[in-house]
Amino acid sequence: MSADTLNLAAEGGGGLFTPGGPGFEAPSVGIFFPSPWSWGDYSEALPYTSGITKYVILLLVATSLVVFFLWWTSRKLSVVPDRRQSILELVVLFVRDQISRPMIGVKGDKYLPLLVSLFLFIFAMNVMGIIPFLQLPVTSNLSYPAGLALVIYITFITVGIRSQGFTHYFKGAVVPSGAPGWILPLLVPIEILSNFIIRPATHAIRLFATMFAGHLLLATFAAGGWYMFNPAAGPLYGTISVLFSGSALLAFIIFTAFELVIMFLQAFVFTLLAALYIGQAQEAH
Template sequence: MSADVRTISLAAEENCHIFGENQCGFQEVSPGIGLFFPEPWASFGLPLTSGFTKYTVLLVLSVLLVMAFWFFTTRKAKIVPGRGQSIAELLVAFIRDQVVRPGMGKAGDKYLPLMLALFTFIFVMNVMGLIPGAQLPVTSNLAYPAVLALFVYVLWNVIGIREHGFGSFVKGKVVPSGAPVWILPLLVPIEIVSNFVFRPVTHALRLFATMLAGHLLLAVFAAGGFYLFNLNAGGLLSVVSVGYSGLSLLAFLVFTGFELFIMALQAYVFVMLASVYIGEAIEGAH
């Protein structure tokens, strides 16, 4: 059972509603950061890990879903595509024309499969936060966006060094072209921190923070709707509680649709930045 469902179940067991008999406040049942730390099902004695958790299951499920999507939509490609192949082709065209070529040019077409895999993988991991029974975005755990950002960071460095050599690549990233010599002692440290420290950190944090905040917002509206619903309050208070509960449910539905858009947008932003970084490595531009 997901953490947000457990929160609502606990509230039900304690009869914790607005105008309830035990006069509990919403802060006593409201979901918190504990949503994102599910209890491990097994530890296996592995150091520096949280063991086998719900995140692990959803990660494996995400991988299988992405593999299944690309397998079943492309295994029997036809000149006149069916529905599945049409969806796959639209996705390929979108990532190629809106992500890869704007960021890398035609030279980046060989990285198109990588960008497609990253986009669909991140999107599916994000959507796990909306699937009943799962209700936990994999990317709301910092470890997963961090590994993906680290992969892109290493790839960016490897491509840049392979294309231009170590010295030329590093110089292009830490010495702004056209900058006067006298200001370089100030600019070079800033560029080193910006390109080699902040770049991978912000790449990971952007995805992680958005997914964490979005899921927490949905959980608050879900728990709030239950807390506000109390037919036993009596008279006008029952009507008021139902009205407020309905508004909370409406907000939950609206934000669910908005969160689905944000999930797709964050997957797009992640691969767009990855494409721009790799494009810089290919061209050697600062």
């Protein structure tokens, strides 16, 4: 929102029904591009900090939450688990039974540390979007999903080479089994594009686009609700504005709960696809 809109809101309400008041300005994509923080007189004394943005801080917060969770739930492991260890076991069993084994089989158990960490890390980065005063999912910046997709990309290629050998893996990945030789000049470029370019791109973009769109919608509900809240507009218009604002607030609360489910599902889907790619790389086609 513009400075004029914020000033009007601070004086006792939004701009709805305010004669000469500012029009509603929906949040723009600019909310996803926070400016680097300025450290004032300390900028020169703190090298390599001039490019720190809100994303970097939230990334550190999400990482700290995951590390703390893993430490807190595993610091006193025992045969008979206590409540903290039981929470960790629930997460590990969920990833194992719903992601790893369906996609990779029993052989996938050795990748559980990677998959559990990936699932928790993505979920923590997503949840930053609904925590008060933070309210920006780290994964709404494409560079972070792209970095994770790159890690999985390197991982499944490495697994494929180790499991099948360099020549056998790449031949199996780009030459469809049983395809007649005359059609290979058409199929091979398609398989290369699909397996080694489109696959990692869609792996990252799916997570990014969902978090980007969801957060923008939440911000629109919040800004619209605040803009419509104008009880000073008089008995009639003030009441109408409060009703409108309350409707927007209710929609915001409902969609926030829905967005939390989406955040969980996106962490699940990203991890599921990672397990699928690793599983495919292990087996000859």
